[in-house]
Amino acid sequence: MKRQIPLIIVITLGFIFVAHTFIPSKTSVDFYDWWVSWSKAISPFAVVLGILSLFMVHGTKIQRKAPNWQYSLVTLAALVFTAFAGFAWGTSEGTPFMWMFKNVQMPMSATMFSLLAFYIASAAYKAFRAKSPQATLLLLAAFIVMLGQVPLGAAISKWIPETSQWILNVPNLAAKRGIATGVGLGSTATALKILLGIERTYLGSD
Amino acid sequence: MFEIISNIVAALLTLFIFSFLYKDNPFYRFAEYLLVGVTMGYAIPLVYTNAFIPFVYRPIFLEGNFWLIIPSILGILYTFRFSEKLSWLSRYPIVFGMGIVGMGVPMSMHSSVLVQMRYAMRPIDNINTLIIFIGTVSILLYFYFSKPHKGLYGKFTNIGIWFMMVGFGASFGYTVMARISLLIGRIQFLLGDFLGLIK
Amino acid sequence: MTFWEKIQEIDRRWIYLVVLLCIIIPLLIPFNSKTYVTEPTSNLYKKIDSFAGKEDKAMLLSFSHDASTMAELFPMEVSILRHCFERNIKVFTICFSPAAAPLMAYAINVAKEDYENLESGVDYCNFGYKPYGLFLPIVLGMGDDVSEAVDTDTDGRKIKNLEIMKGIRNYDDLNLIVDFAASSAVFSWITYARVRFGANVAAGVTAVMAADNYPYLQSGQLVGMLSGLKGAAEYEKLVDVFAAYEDEQNPDGREFSQEVIKNTWVPIMEKTISYTGDTEMQTDVELPYKFKQARIGMNAQSIAHIMIIIFIIIGNVGYFLSKKNNNEV
Numbered sequence: 001m002k003r004q005i006p007l008i009i010v011i012t013l014g015f016i017f018v019a020h021t022f023i024p025s026k027t028s029v030d031f032y033d034w035w036v037s038w039s040k041a042i043s044p045f046a047v048v049l050g051i052l053s054l055f056m057v058h059g060t061k062i063q064r065k066a067p068n069w070q071y072s073l074v075t076l077a078a079l080v081f082t083a084f085a086g087f088a089w090g091t092s093e094g095t096p097f098m099w100m101f102k103n104v105q106m107p108m109s110a111t112m113f114s115l116l117a118f119y120i121a122s123a124a125y126k127a128f129r130a131k132s133p134q135a136t137l138l139l140l141a142a143f144i145v146m147l148g149q150v151p152l153g154a155a156i157s158k159w160i161p162e163t164s165q166w167i168l169n170v171p172n173l174a175a176k177r178g179i180a181t182g183v184g185l186g187s188t189a190t191a192l193k194i195l196l197g198i199e200r201t202y203l204g205s206d
Numbered sequence: 207m208f209e210i211i212s213n214i215v216a217a218l219l220t221l222f223i224f225s226f227l228y229k230d231n232p233f234y235r236f237a238e239y240l241l242v243g244v245t246m247g248y249a250i251p252l253v254y255t256n257a258f259i260p261f262v263y264r265p266i267f268l269e270g271n272f273w274l275i276i277p278s279i280l281g282i283l284y285t286f287r288f289s290e291k292l293s294w295l296s297r298y299p300i301v302f303g304m305g306i307v308g309m310g311v312p313m314s315m316h317s318s319v320l321v322q323m324r325y326a327m328r329p330i331d332n333i334n335t336l337i338i339f340i341g342t343v344s345i346l347l348y349f350y351f352s353k354p355h356k357g358l359y360g361k362f363t364n365i366g367i368w369f370m371m372v373g374f375g376a377s378f379g380y381t382v383m384a385r386i387s388l389l390i391g392r393i394q395f396l397l398g399d400f401l402g403l404i405k
Numbered sequence: 406m407t408f409w410e411k412i413q414e415i416d417r418r419w420i421y422l423v424v425l426l427c428i429i430i431p432l433l434i435p436f437n438s439k440t441y442v443t444e445p446t447s448n449l450y451k452k453i454d455s456f457a458g459k460e461d462k463a464m465l466l467s468f469s470h471d472a473s474t475m476a477e478l479f480p481m482e483v484s485i486l487r488h489c490f491e492r493n494i495k496v497f498t499i500c501f502s503p504a505a506a507p508l509m510a511y512a513i514n515v516a517k518e519d520y521e522n523l524e525s526g527v528d529y530c531n532f533g534y535k536p537y538g539l540f541l542p543i544v545l546g547m548g549d550d551v552s553e554a555v556d557t558d559t560d561g562r563k564i565k566n567l568e569i570m571k572g573i574r575n576y577d578d579l580n581l582i583v584d585f586a587a588s589s590a591v592f593s594w595i596t597y598a599r600v601r602f603g604a605n606v607a608a609g610v611t612a613v614m615a616a617d618n619y620p621y622l623q624s625g626q627l628v629g630m631l632s633g634l635k636g637a638a639e640y641e642k643l644v645d646v647f648a649a650y651e652d653e654q655n656p657d658g659r660e661f662s663q664e665v666i667k668n669t670w671v672p673i674m675e676k677t678i679s680y681t682g683d684t685e686m687q688t689d690v691e692l693p694y695k696f697k698q699a700r701i702g703m704n705a706q707s708i709a710h711i712m713i714i715i716f717i718i719i720g721n722v723g724y725f726l727s728k729k730n731n732n733e734v
Contacts, residue, residue: 002294006301013305021312035305036542038277040261042299043538045281047253052285054246071239078243079250086251093510099212101248101507106472107216108241109504110392111223113473117389117709118227120382121424122417125716129724134371139721141375142382143714149383149612149635151438152707161441167376168619170334174341175373177322177620178366181342182349184318191311194304202304203297227421245504252503257536306541310596317596317626325624377616380632384477384612386428386709387634390702391476393428398694404432404701 007197014195054079141167217400220392277302341369407730409723420716427712431705437672438704445622446639449607449629451661452581453485454648456494461572463495464581468512469590471504474611478585479512480699481609481637484644485583486516487696490523491648491658495569497579499532499543499555506534510559515695526558526567533559541597548576548602576604581628585609591618595626609636634706637699645671645692673697 013035020028058072066072086097130136147153148164193199222237262278265271280299287296330336344366347359355363398404456462466485470478489496498509513531517523525531532555535543546554551573552565564570573579582604584591591608598604605628608618612633621627631640646669648658673692694701 002297006297009298010301010304010307013302014308017306017308018311021309036539037261037265037274038280039303039538040257040536040542041265041274041277042281042302043536044253044257044262045278045284045299047249048282049284049287050246051250052288054242056288068235071235074236075239075243078240079247082244082247083250086248087254091251091255097248097251098507100244102511103212103216104219105241105244105248105504106475106507107220107392107395108223108237109245109471109473110388110475111220112241114385114388114392114476115223115226117385118421118424120385121713121716122420124382124713125415125420125720126413126417128717128720130721134367137368138371138375138378139717141372142378143717145376145379146382146710146714149379150707150710151440151703152711154439154441161443164379165443166334167372168616169623170337171341171369171372172376172616173619173623174338175345175369176617177326177338178342178345178349178369179373180617180620181319181322181346184314184322188311188315188319191307191314194307195311202300204293228418249503252506252534253536256503256534257538261536303538309541313596313600317592317600321624321626322620325620373616377613380612380616382710382713383635383706384633386706386713387477387612387702388474389424389476390428390432390634390705390709391479393425393432393705394476394698394702397429397432404435404694 003200003203006203007200011195011197018195051079141171213400217396220396340365345369407727409726409730412719413723413727423712424709427708428705431708432701435674435701435704437670437674438700438707439670440638440642440700440703442639442643442666445627445630445632446636447629447643447661447663447666449583449631450488450640450643450647452605452607452628453488453494453583454492454661456581457492457658458494460495461578463497463569463573463579464489464583465579466496466498466509467582467584467586467590467594468498468500468505468509469502469584469586469588470508470611471502471587472508474587475508476702477611477633477637478587478609479508480634480702481631481640482512482585483516483695484637484640484699485609486512486529488640488644488648490517490520490528491644493528493657495573496529497532497569498529500534501537501540503534506559509533519693525560526562527569530564530567530569531559532564533557540593544594544597545601547579548598548604550575551579576602579604581605581607583607583609587611587614589614589617591627592621595621599626607631634699634702638703641697641699642666642671645696671700673700 016031020032055076058076060066061069061072062076082097082100085095085100089095089097091097128139130139144160145164145167147156148161148167153160153164190199194202219237219240222233225231226234262274262281266274266278280302283295284299285296286292286294289295326339326342328335330339344362346366348355348363348366348370353359394404453464456464466482468482486496488494498513500506500509509531513529517529523529535555543554552563552570555564558564558567576598582594582598584594584606586608587610591606591610594604594606599606606626607629608614608621608627609631610618610633612635615630615632615636618627618630622630631637643661643666646666647661650659651657671692675691
């Protein structure tokens with residue numbers, strides 16, 4: 001029963017929403033409004049799950065004095081202080097909370113992603129090899145698209161940006177359309193499997 | 207003065223993370239763990255002010271809509287995820303949200319399959335539409351693994367691989383541009399706002 | 406070890422140093438370069454410009470990214486906001502993740518700095534952050550009534566009472582949504598807003614996502630697309646050449662023209678807009694950095710792309726020569 005009742009709820013709600021998509025009746029709209037108001041009330045509690053999880057992981061590390069446990073202290077202290085700053089002084093512009101976001105979270109988050117530029121250059125040098133005709137075609141297409149995106153490519157020859165656009169509008173379009181259709185069919189099949197109760201991984205294990 | 211200090215803090219933390227490129231070090235680890243904590247801490251007051259107060263506290267306690275106590279209790283059931291004996295209770299808030307998948311099925315079928323198929327079935331009036339048609343069909347057939355890729359069928363699906371290579375090459379070209387752009391953004395900050403070398 | 410084998414084994418930190426220099430030097434020594442405008446960008450520009458001065462037309466900017474992708478998306482956000490402010494286009498902004506809320510406010514503040522008469526609630530309106538759980542209710546609700554679906558703006562004001570909402574009821578009026586995303590979030594707008602209500606959807610995406618969105622461009626599900634820093638640079642040029650252009654005949658900007666954009670260059674390091682041939686327009690002030698940030702970034706991008714191509718060529722040449730030497734041995 002611990003799995004059957006949630007399954008029945010998903011299947012019932014799922015079919016009601018399928019009907020709602022096609023049947024524009026007042027009952028259907030009222031039901032949807034009811035579901036939305038309940039979803040709004042449930043949504044804030046998902047964050048509690050994330051916070052608890054973080055505290056459990058890092059708290060255990062600190063308790064057991066696991067390697068690098070001092071850094072877990074930094075994480076928890078930062079979490080507590082940032083949240084406290086938001087509650088104590090508000091979240092509007094000019095508060096310590098927004099200062100921390102703009103000068104701590106934003107720069108670090110952006111920098112983490114910018115490290116990828118170095119890794120892609122290193123990978124380009126050490127790993128990208130034209131070992132087969134298909135790989136050679138891949139690299140050729142990449143070269144033309146890379147040059148076509150920058151002003152220098154157009155300065156070399158006007159054919160570079162035009163060929164780059166042709167690659168994007170014709171063979172790339174065909175490839176992405178084929179892949180997107182396959183993905184669309186796959187995600188529709190997965191959604192149908194959830195709807196019919198065949199796919200149950202979201203319920204977790206017993 | 208305050209702005210200078212803010213820029214110094216942001217630049218220092220940026221450099222701490224860049225230091226990982228040389229090798230792993232305590233400065234990088236400190237910045238990494240700090241980022242996790244601040245990111246999570248940032249979300250808490252925002253969710254409280256923008257979700258909890260308007261959709262839970264105000265309707266129940268100020269407007270008297272006591273029915274919303276039931277979904278609030280459902281939301282609290284999320285926390286039972288960590289209990290060994292009662293983790294099955296956490297399924298209920300999850301499945302309540304999962305019900306919307308019923309609406310997603312016809313809509314995603316429409317936009318990601320039907321519309322794409324409609325536009326793939328254009329009159330083949332020039333070489334480009336012919337290439338697009340051949341490419342799309344060969345790739346779709348390539349992903350049909352229930353039939354062995356042998357003989358003429360195998361040769362046709364092989365064309366799909368060539369199209370995909372061009373597509374992946376284009377994606378790689380764009381990915382390089384994306385990654386370099388992110389680095390350019392950080393360098394612009396360091397050279398401009400921090401060092402004042404670019405105006 | 407032969408030279409090529411040594412080259413293959415080079416410490417990756419030297420590669421990082423070369424990458425760093427290829428970015429730093431062009432930023433320290435910026436130069437003029439020509440930006441070519443592509444069709445997806447000009448289509449979006451034309452669509453937005455068609456709302457110029459209209460009371461019953463507005464557009465919505467949805468911010469679906471966080472600070473990590475700001476470098477690519479922030480310049481295009483500022484450009485589009487600048488376009489709206491120059492051409493009196495009603496613009497709304499919204500986001501469904503807490504990380505995007507300050508970025509949204511920052512983009513508006515940066516764009517509106519140069520425009521003294523702009524008023525929140527009259528010329529633009531920031532709907533603010535709405536929890537992700539409300540994405541579907543709001544997207545679907547705006548098909549009936551925007552004021553009811555969104556309810557309040559970021560300052561807590563009831564939207565239905567704002568002057569900007571005169572003539573704006575649902576997607577028939579709020580007819581264009583531009584989603585700035587680093588993921589496939591724009592697909593949700595296509596699935597729900599376009600399919601059900603026929604709203605026009607456009608995307609401002611990071612370059613990683615751009616190649617994947619071409620099928621939606623061709624099928625018309627996206628009316629236009631800005632792809633990464635290049636898209637931002639193209640849009641900056643379009644705004645300089647048309648929306649922000651001023652002369653005696655065009656005091657409030659001019660309309661898009663394919664011929665003009667093909668033949669016009671904006672030397673970003675000077676105070677001029679040049680037309681092929683003899684015509685040159687002297688602008689009164691030097692373009693502020695915030696309105697040419699993407700084009701300056703594209704200079705560094707050019708050098709970096711050449712560097713990556715050279716790396717790939719050297720790597721492959723070294724690999725094949727080493728392999729040949731080993732086979733001979």
